[in-house]
Ligand SMILES: Nc1ncnc2c1ncn2[C@@H]1O[C@H](COP(=O)(O)OP(=O)(O)OP(=O)(O)O)[C@@H](O)[C@H]1O
């Protein structure tokens with residue numbers, strides 16, 4: 001990692017236990033602006049916990065998470081929530097769209113919550129649905145669309161507020177190969193265009209291959225691989 | 231797979247006679263195709279000539295099969311370099327990768343590192359193919375996908391092996407035949423002591439490698 005550039009988001013020596021179960025045991029990583037980083041590792045190694053700590057959803061027992069030059073755990077809760085809404089976007093494996101709203105309304109929702117007027121919010125939501133190639137499901141509710149379409153709507157919703165970091169936890173975990181490929185192509189393509197960094201948790205190598213580099217978590221620790229000189 | 235490098239790894243674990251090297255190699259890596267003695271001794275002659283092994287002892291009676299070989303400093307450096315260097319991702323790598331992991335454990339190295347370095351190399355190629363796919367037409371995409379699925383299969387094997395390193399180390403410790411001691415002991419009879427240093431080393435190596443013992447999902 002280059003030292004001259006200040007990371008956008010950094011975790012230093014994170015520790016986290018759930019009761020007696022250790023989830024993170026000294027995990028560190030740094031993400032630069034606009035970079036796509038895959039977080040890989042066996043099941044239960046602490047990938048999701050790391051992502052949740054980075055996003056300020058889970059507070060680590062020890063260690064620090066810094067976004068720009070601010071320490072997440074030192075922020076008041078309200079400020080941290082505001083940061084999450086304004087600067088971060090989220091895509092999960094499933095279950096993130098509001099079932100009562102149409103896909104268009106789902107994508108417009110973060111803007112509405114930020115106080116953008118309905119017409120403007122829906123205009124921008126429609127643009128993102130088009131960018132994610134799912135304009136045709138705009139008027140449908142999430143229950144009536146396919147898994148791949150639903151994930152593309154979720155990606156549109158994550159991107160609509162122009163976040164600086166997208167957190168994606170197994171975004172293709174419930175999709176078949178072809179749909180997984182499409183979601184990854186569109187997610188990374190749109191994030192790169194928008195200059196958003198992506199923290200992509202996955203245990204699928206073909207999904208991780210869409211990233212710029214990978215970090216491996218084992219037993220709650222991040223492993224950096226230094227390739228031999230050649 | 232390189233017989234020379236495999237011999238060097240086995241010799242780093244402990245000095246051995248040529249026929250012992252052949253036996254361990256055949257058992258461990260031979261896959262039903264035993265080495266010819268000619269191969270064994272020409273390989274050893276080459277390693278000797280390039281200073282990677284030395285003759286550690288000669289039993290009375292002479293002849294090539296009476297020599298016991300030991301690795302030299304230059305040989306250890308060579309093994310270290312080979313194990314640290316990822317293989318070019320390619321079909322039918324399994325023999326080489328398996329040998330590297332086993333020899334890493336037998337020589338007390340961090341076998342998890344060997345797997346990690348290889349995973350990084352595989353993923354690097356997968357990223358290149360993924361970018362090429364994005365710029366290509368359907369034919370390019372299908373060809374790149376073919377390679378990507380195969381590389382992914384290798385990676386699954388690497389991940390599963392990483393999760394089983396402790397188990398592998400234990401198995402190796404109980405199945406690697408101990409080398410015969412020097413000429414004196416060899417003459418004393420067949421009852422050479424079992425469970426020598428290489429086996430003991432293998433057990434600690436996996437722990438130092440920090441492998442999880444967990445199975446990967448899916
Ligand atoms: N809310 C929780 N309560 C209790 N234990 C938890 C909780 N979340 C995670 N854990 C435990 O912490 C460890 C790390 O879990 P985590 O979900 O971060 O792993 P992961 O790498 O994301 O796994 P997977 O690939 O299966 O999603 C595991 O042992 C898990 O059981």
Ligand SMILES: [Mg+2]
Nearest residue numbers: 047048049169
């Ligand atoms: Mg998880």
